[in-house]
Amino acid sequence: MFTGIISGIGTLLARQDSRFVIRAPYKPKSLEEGASVACDGCCLTLVEIDKAKGKGCVFAVEVSNETLGHTTLGDLQVGQKINLERALSLGEELGGHIVTGHVDGRAKVVSRYPDGDSVRVLIEAPARLAGFIAPKGSIALNGVSLTVNEVDGQRFGVNIIPYTLSHTTWGDRQPGDLVNLEVDLLARYAARLAQYEGPRP
Numbered sequence: 001m002f003t004g005i006i007s008g009i010g011t012l013l014a015r016q017d018s019r020f021v022i023r024a025p026y027k028p029k030s031l032e033e034g035a036s037v038a039c040d041g042c043c044l045t046l047v048e049i050d051k052a053k054g055k056g057c058v059f060a061v062e063v064s065n066e067t068l069g070h071t072t073l074g075d076l077q078v079g080q081k082i083n084l085e086r087a088l089s090l091g092e093e094l095g096g097h098i099v100t101g102h103v104d105g106r107a108k109v110v111s112r113y114p115d116g117d118s119v120r121v122l123i124e125a126p127a128r129l130a131g132f133i134a135p136k137g138s139i140a141l142n143g144v145s146l147t148v149n150e151v152d153g154q155r156f157g158v159n160i161i162p163y164t165l166s167h168t169t170w171g172d173r174q175p176g177d178l179v180n181l182e183v184d185l186l187a188r189y190a191a192r193l194a195q196y197e198g199p200r201p
Contacts, residue, residue, distance in 0.1 A: 004096030004145020010082040038085040041143030041180040043101025083143040096145025097138040107181040132183035140182040
């Protein structure tokens with residue numbers, strides 16, 4: 001479980017088939033093999049950690065074909081930056097919203113422009129996910145918890161503040177880029193209940 005508050009930016013050092021090697025800015029003792037980390041919003045398991053690589057640490061994750069085919073991870077190239085978040089521990093502050101790390105699909109950045117000190121970004125979601133997105137609701141994009149400003153069909157807008165621009169990869173995102181989208185967990189269950197026709201408890 002995650003919150004959508006990015007705790008570091010990693011760099012993809014190598015990839016071989018489904019194995020990704022990532023440099024992270026975390027203290028060496030803060031990670032353990034078998035733990036979960038969200039990489040651009042995708043919950044992955046740490047399968048190896050090399051704590052002797054200078055500042056920070058280097059870890060490896062294995063990415064399933066399902067994840068490679070339905071998220072942006074399959075398109076990542078060596079040298080690219082990745083939003084990272086370690087799994088939430090009980091008792092920690094829930095600063096964003098409840099994020100599972102189970103990406104629902106890829107969305108497209110349509111436009112971005114300055115809006116005061118922030119940046120206004122227009123996103124187009126897949127048609128099958130548009131009904132889960134509501135004004136003033138929460139959305140996770142590349143693992144970042146954001147508030148939806150307005151919704152028009154499949155398109156919706158978010159504002160990204162300067163802190164988020166400089167502490168995540170959103171400073172580099174441009175029109176045409178694809179990003180990982182996870183709808184709000186509560187919206188997902190509400191929609192399922194509305195569709196369910198079986199007996200109620």
